[in-house]
Each structure stands twice: as C-alpha cells, then as structure tokens.
Amino acid sequence: MNRDEIISQVIEYLQDDTSNSAIMISGIWGCGKTHLYKHYLADEITKLEAGKNKRRKNFYISLYGIKSVEDLSKEVIISFMTSEWNNEKNAKQVIKTADGVASILSKSISFSSNGVGVKLEDLFGKIRKMLKAGDMVICFDDLERSNIQINELFGFIDNLTEHCNCKVILLADEKNIGKMYANTNLENKYLTVLSGGRKVITKDEDKTNISKECLTFEGLKKLCEEVYSENYIYRDIKEKVIGNTLYYTPSTEETLNDLFCAISKGDYKNCLIAKQKFILDKFLLCGNDINYRIVGCWIRKFKKIYDELHREYNSHVYYDSILDNYLIYSIYCICMDMNNISFATGWEPNSYAKRIVRKKSPFDKILAHRFIDEWVIGSRWNKIAFYQSSKELIEAFKRNEELLKQYELDERKHLRKLAEWRSLSDDEVKTFISEVISELAEGLYSFYDFPQILEDLIFFKRLGLYDGNLNEVGKYMHDQLLTCEDEIEFNTISREFVEEDDRAEFLRIYKPLEEEAKQHNLSLGKDNIAKKFDDAQSFRDYCSRQKQFFAEEKCFVGYVGVDMIVEMIKKSSREEIYKITQGIKEIYNFADVSDIFKQDRVYLEELNQKIKEGDFLSDGITDQCAKDTLIGAIDDILVRLSDDEEKQEEA
Template structure:
C-alpha cells in the first residue's frame, strides 16, 4: 500500500467521531514505520488539533508497567486546567514529585503511582502510537486487551506499529485482533518521498546536502532496484557517502556514479551480514569483477570443476555478482579504501584519492615515451635519426632523475649493451656517472615497490656491471624503506603526544601484522610519550598492544618485535624502581603495561619459528 493511501486512511480515521477501533501499521523491521509516524502521520494528527503520544512496547513485561508508562507520557499535558479531573491530576502531579524528592528517586514506580489510573483521563483529543508490538514481553493478547479498553471505552484514537510475522500469537489472538484492529495497513517505504527527509540531516553540510539533492534520482533508482526499504541501512549508506564526499568534489561524473553504486552495494551487503568486519582486508575476489567477469571467469570455473553451474558450489564473488551486478556491472569498480571503510570504520583518505586518480586516463610523460621507445628489443627497427635522438633524450631524463629507481637497471642494461656494440659514443664511465646522478635525484621521490625489486633480484645478469647498478638500487630501496618504517614509528609517537584516541586505534589496525611497525621505532621516544599521556590513553595503548599479539602463532610473524618491546620494558621497569611515589592509579597502569610486556615477549618467544 502506498504511503499516500495510508495518509488518506489515517486522515479519515482521526476525523471520524467516536471510533472504537485501532489501526495496525504492519511492516518489516527497519522499514521506516516509526519514521513515517513521527514525520508524516504525527503532523497530520497535529493539523487536526490532536495531541500525540508515542509509547514503545519494547521490553515491557507487565501491564502495570505499561499503564504507568502511559501515565508518565500524559503528565506533560495535565497542566491545562480544563476540568476537575485535570485539576485533580495536577494536584497529584505535585504530590508525585514530593514523593520522588522524599524517596530520593528510590521508590518503585508502582509505589509512587499507587492508586492512580489513566482511566480518569479524557482522551477525546489524543492519539497514541504503540510501537514495537512484536518486541513486547507481555502476551500479545493481554497487550491488545489493554489497548482495546482505551479504544472501545474511551474512543481513543490509536495506531499500532508492528511486524506481524514476528508476533508470538497465543490463544485467541485472531479473535481479539479482529475486535480491536479496524484497518490492517501494509506499510511499504516510499523511497522517493522519504529520501529528501533523510537528506535533511545533512543540511548544515551545505556542499554535501547539495550533492545528495543532485544525485537523488541515481540514489533512488539504486535503492529501489535492490528493494532496500530499511531506513537503518539507508542511513548508514548516506553516512558512508558523507565521509567519502570531500574526495569527490572535483571528480569526473562517471566516477561519481561508480562510487555511489559501489558504496551502496557494499553498505547493503555489510549491514545484511554478508560481509563481516573481519573481512575488511580480504576483498573476497570482489576486486576482479568487471563486465567480462561472468562470461569468462564463471565459465572457466564451471569447466574446470566439471560440473553444471547448478550443481557447483558458487564462490562468494559469483553470488555477489548475481545479487547486485548483473544489470550494473558496467558501472561497477572496486575501491579498496571504501570497502575497508564500510567494514572497519577507518577511512584512508589518501588511499582513496590515489584510487580515484588512477581512474583517469594515463597521461604518458615525454621521458616515459622515450624510455619505452628505446629500451626494448625493437630499438633495432628505429631509424638512425630516431635512435640518436632517443638515446640523447633518455640519458638527459635519466640524469635529471625523472625515472623510477628500478628503471635505472634497465637503462644500465641497454646502454652498456650499446657501448659494447659501439652504437653510442659515450663511455661506460659517462653512463655510470649519469646513472648515479640520476639515482641520487630519483630516490628523493621516495617511490618504492618491493615486488618490482624482488623481480629484479630474481634474475641473474649476463653483465656484472648491471649487477653493480642493481645492488645500488637495492641499497636505495632499503634506505627509503627504513625511512618509511621510522615514519610509521613516529606516527605512533605523534599520535600519543597529540592524545588522539581514535587515531591510535586506527594506527594499530593499519599496521596489524607489520613486522616493521616497531623495528625502526625509537623506544626511548615512545617511552617518554607514554609517561606524558593521560591514564585513559595509557590504558587504551596497553589494550591495543596486547591485542596485537593474541594469535596462538604470532611469533611466526612478529618475533622481531621482541627486541623493541624488551628495550621498552627495561625503561619502564627502571622508571618504576626509581620512582616510588607515583600516584595511583597511574602506578597500577604502568605496572600493568610492564606485566603485559613480559607476557607478550614470552609469547613471542614461545611461538616463534624454530
């Protein structure tokens, strides 16, 4: 049933005099029933001069408690001196607070309101919304009996919100439902009309609000296609977009569409339980899906398994594809930063910006064009003039440090070959000088790639002079890598100094199994930082440190940490021994860290590779 139809039925209901039935708004969990009441039906009621009261039945286990809850909801309205009943209630209201004061709020609700009933209240201009009927712990027959007393004898306008399939239906449920419920309305969220209300949450963030308004049609189509009517999931999705949005301001529209779709399918799948938080770094092959995925990958998998597709156990990526991407795969692109953010809560803005940059067509620099044209086996096909020009250009760019440090191995390989075959006039010494000057400049880019280095070192060289250059590149690689590791250690220390608790958790998660996290850190600086941080952060640091080493075989991965942690423990033990007058609980927290370090070091030793 459309929301417009429900609004019309509701309007007829509240304008009909002396009704003796309630309305049931029936819909699944999270579909927006409560939201619809608060932002639509409640307004209709107020426009017709009704006072509205909302009561959640969630967790209520006694009719007396429900009676008292309803009475409390009525208290704000009894200041109006309309009649004798209200005046008596007002007098009682004062007595209640006297009681509360005298008992210091320790009296039970039943004692405070003993002898008081809502039966004396005039409900003629009130409408009550009873929510979460299926979560009430009172037998549903009793709850409906309580509501029926108000509806039938007080002519109280009443709307009940529930997901009926979850109601435990006892003896006589259908009979009493038929007696009390005049209209059983199936609620289905109208995405198009609801989204603008959800967007209103972001009005203070003008830029993002305007972005959402401009993308309303796209977001609406996605949510409708995936039959997404759960307001909690939709709100989570919009919050996800709000976090990503700052990196989208200048993005190409086609990449914006990719991100809107990708964020939606990952958010929906995560909130529905298909992607647990523990998978934040496991892409589950979602990163290999493209428009050719189904026709190539699935067909190959089926053929290799020797089974028909209907008999084969499908991989997660296949299920994901069929669930979300059969119609939208051309707009799908996997963004690791968004995936990890949805599952973990940590958003790496720099990573996202890099991912977005890589989506744009590559602009090949002149130095790269010259490198590719000259340094391959097809150099023999070049004209004499082109060969001469390219060798001159590549050497110039190389000396200026324009190339990736690993490219200098290939430059050495080819130019030594050119020298040995008298193809160029430069000497080996001149080429060596160019390469060394270029590497000295290129290393300032701080750009390294361990896989490329491993690949270079895997193959032997016919020319020992090339091996010398390769060794130099390797040294530069590890020099930069060490600087990177030191920066990671400094990142932790800086976070402690700045007392940033959220960033502290993010740093430990980011370097979860990193062997170099502590290897190049300065234990003295870290110790000094620990002495200055508040107790709460010291406790958090100890907890995060211990959680890093909980695995039963952690020594196989992080045994190198033991040396650093031992140094830290020595500093901490010395400090505790030399300072007897440390205040509590500071001393307790430092002692706990000391004990934790000893346990961790023993665990690393016991689980290391033999």
C-alpha cells in the same frame, strides 16, 4: 499505500467520533513507519487539533522491550502527566502517581478471544478523574517487538479505545506479530521441537543420506517460530481491537528524499540529492527494497568518506569518478553487513584496493577498498588506506583514459568491451574473447593488461563462455615480453577469485611472466631508470606508478642509487624540491614500512647526510625551507623505521 494515502486515512479515523477501535499501519521492517509518524502524522494531528477548545494530546510510545501491562501503563500515564506538568520536579511526582494507577490497571484488565472483561466501575472511575484518557491520541510503535503476551496487550489497547474513548495508532510489521514469545525460553522450546529423534545438522553436511527428521539451524528456528508464535492468536482477536489496517509501501524516491533531508545537510545533502538516482540504483542492485535503517546507517557512515574526499580532492579532475567508486562499494558493504551476509574480502599486507569476484552478482568485478571495509564493519578510520585507495584510483583512471584514446584509434581492441559482458549475448561475449586473444597474439596489449586478460579468461572459462587453452594465451604473453625494449609497468591492483583453483591457475601462468618482467627491468640497469628522473615531476609520477614494485623489491633508494637521487636534487629548483619530497614520501607511505623497507635504512641515512652537506639552491630563506622539508621528510621515514624495529624487538 503511499504517505499521502496513509495520512488521509488516519485523519479520517481521528475525525470519526463513532469509531472505538484502533487503526494499524503495517509495513516491512525499515520501510519508514516510525519516520512517517514522527515527521508527518504527528504534525497532521497537531494541525487537526489546532483551534479546538479541548485539544487531544498526541503521544508516541515504543513497545520494544516492554514486558508487562503494568510497565506499559506507567509509560502511558507518565507520557500524559509529563505533558501536563512539563518540568522535572512535577515529573517525579507523576512517576509516584503512575505507580499507583498502573497497579490498578494491571490488576483490573483481562482479555479473551471471546471478548473483554474488566472491573470497569472502580478502575475507570478513578482513572478518568486524573488521566483524561479521552483527550489522548497514542501511537504504539514496534508492536511485533513487544514482550507482552498478545491477548493481554490487546486487552489493554481495547480498554483505551472502547472505554476511554482514546484514539490508538499501531505501527507494526503485521506478519511478525507474536514471534517475540517464540524467541523466549529458547532452550526448552528447542528441546521440545527436537524431541522424537530430530537432530540439527550444518549446511555443509552431506544431505544425501540424511532423514527428513534432520533440521538445519535456520530450519529449527523457523519451526520453533511456527509452533510457538502467537500470530494465530493475533489473527483471532484482531477484529475486536483493530478496525482498519493500512499497508504502507512508500515509493523509493520518497524514502530517499526523506532521509537525505532528515539526516544530511549542507554540501553533503546537495551531493546526495544530485546523485539520488545513482544511489537508488545501487541499493536496488543489492536485492532489497529501500530500507530506512540501512540507508540511514549508510548516510551517516558515508559522510566521513565524503568529508575526507571533499577536503582533499574536491578540485581534482577525477573527483566525481572517485566519489562514484566509493559510493558503489560503501553501499554494497553496508547492505551486506546490515543483512548479516558475509562479504569478507581478505586483505593482504600493503593491499588497499582490488577487484572482487561475486559470481552472478551485479556487484561482480567492482573495486573493493580496504578503508571502506574497516570503516563500515569496525568503525575504524584508516587514513593511510584512504589516501592509498584514492591514489590508486587516480592512476587507474589515468590509465583508462590512455586506453580509451587507444581504443578510439584502434577499434580492434575488445578487452574494454568485455567489461560490459552482462549486456551482451553469449555469442557476442565469445566473439569478443576470440578478438582479445587475436589482438594479444598481434602484440596489441601491454604487460599492464596481462593480469586483466588472464583474470577475465579464467572467469569466463568457469562461467562456460570460454573453452580455449590458457597455456597458449600464456605463450602469447611470453613472446611479447621477449620483444619488449622499454621498462615494463606493472598492474598493482590485487585480484580476488571465487575459487582457489582459479587463483592457482592465474598464478601458474602469471607468476613466471611477472618474474621475467622484473628481471627485464633489472637488466635495463640504472641508466634506464635515470631517464625517469629527467625532472622532479617525472620522478614524482614514477614513484606513484611504481610504488608497489619497489615495495615488492623491499628497496628504493638502494635500488635506484643514492648518487642518482642526489644529482637530480642538485639540478632542481625550489619548487621541484617539494615535488621530489612528495615522491619519496609516496614510496614509503606504508603502515608497516619497516617490514618492507628495512634494508633501505642505511641508504636513506647516506642520502640524508649528502643532502645536508650538499651545496645546492641558494642561501635564501625560502630555498632553505624547501631543503629542510626534504631532510625532515627523510628524517620522519627513518624514525618510523627505527620505531617499528624497536617495537618488534620489545615484542
């Protein structure tokens, strides 16, 4: 039943004065039962009572954690009294009164599967004068989480509906009612279940020679719940207390709209609504129905990501693409985490974004982000990792645009088409793989593409869609390296593999190629690098693209040369000085900068000194500000290098 159907049935129940039973709204965990009551049913009940001389009061009580009928009695009485005397002073008097009445209730109620037995004369004569229970509509939520034994709890509810003319609405996941008792005093219950020679094994143990008397931990828990659950008692006595059960199955669009409106606001809310279908598709890919708690948690977590992205990149041409990328991975993370599914990606130092492999998962090959992992799992905001991920995405999008233009000009390239392999037939995938290898042999791919080609072929080999010779593929790549004359650009996106054997195979072929490419760049000499420094914008772009390369070399200023950078600075304008500053800051923007660029410290000091002594720009105030900004940026890097070294010495 959807929301409107539930509301209609509940109103009909409230208007039926002849009904002396409760009504239950049942639904799976997180489907939005509590939200339905608080944001819709409560308002409908208030409207229903409006204009009446004698209005019924509407109360909500969660049964979660309540251990006895006496405690529940206090909750009911306090809820009623505090609404009558709505101030702190009288509330304290209510609690004292409630203790006395609760004592009467708890001593007077009894219940059995055959009926209800109570000391009605004394009990309800005293309570009616003070409580006016007939004037109440009570919603008891989290019925399946109550610690009160089911027969006692239903006895209490039956007294309210049948003898006090109270209307009671129950919210529960019906299939889990009674399981709370099965999860108390677990040690003794597990010992009982394991008696007779049963033993517990792990999932990883070889089960070929294990008897039927062996249980996994999950099996032990399930068996214990079956043996000790009170659900069978609930089924026996349900008809005495519950007159009608409504099964709540809200539409996914209804759920998302409710949450977006209830939790978010402003630009963030508008963004979520605009991308509702996209968000819905990603949650459904996780294999779950839309769950209020999981989606609500994601909305709250993603707001920080949205705020930072909106502030820093709102006007950027790739803003929407970056946003979609973060949406996808954050939804994946929150679903895995909330469902207690391990998804640790394992981050290497200086790694901020990488493709992850989830074989046969719709999220296979998505781009993972370090800062999202840390924010979703540990609530730790890593600003540096956020900026690094965003910059790497921008570079990747730029690269993809260039590739797309090439693909539009050259229809023979099939690497991009393989990214859509899930929508292809087996024969089509095999054909495209063959085409990629042919194109590689013809020299149509750059070194930047090599890691992706290798990763794809290894993946398809394990999947059974490729049975070719990877050594032959490696030879094609090596032959292409020998013909390369320009500086080689590296693909710095980290790779993740399902099996360690796959990683080893990838490194076996790619590592020698990578080392050869590095030697090629070194052999070109500094004159070739100087071509990248024709102007400040080229220098900044080069620093952004080759950041990971210089991190692996553990040197930048010392690698390219102090004099080369100084000469570029001398011929730069004020605006260009700021771009040079950004490029240098980009290179050294690592959390563990001293581990990476320790040997660069002496070159940075030399560079800073020459800039301070250099006679370039004019003596104008704004020109001096540009020069001071550059000097200050290098000073900050030197301080970070010094601070990290001192910390290591202290440790």
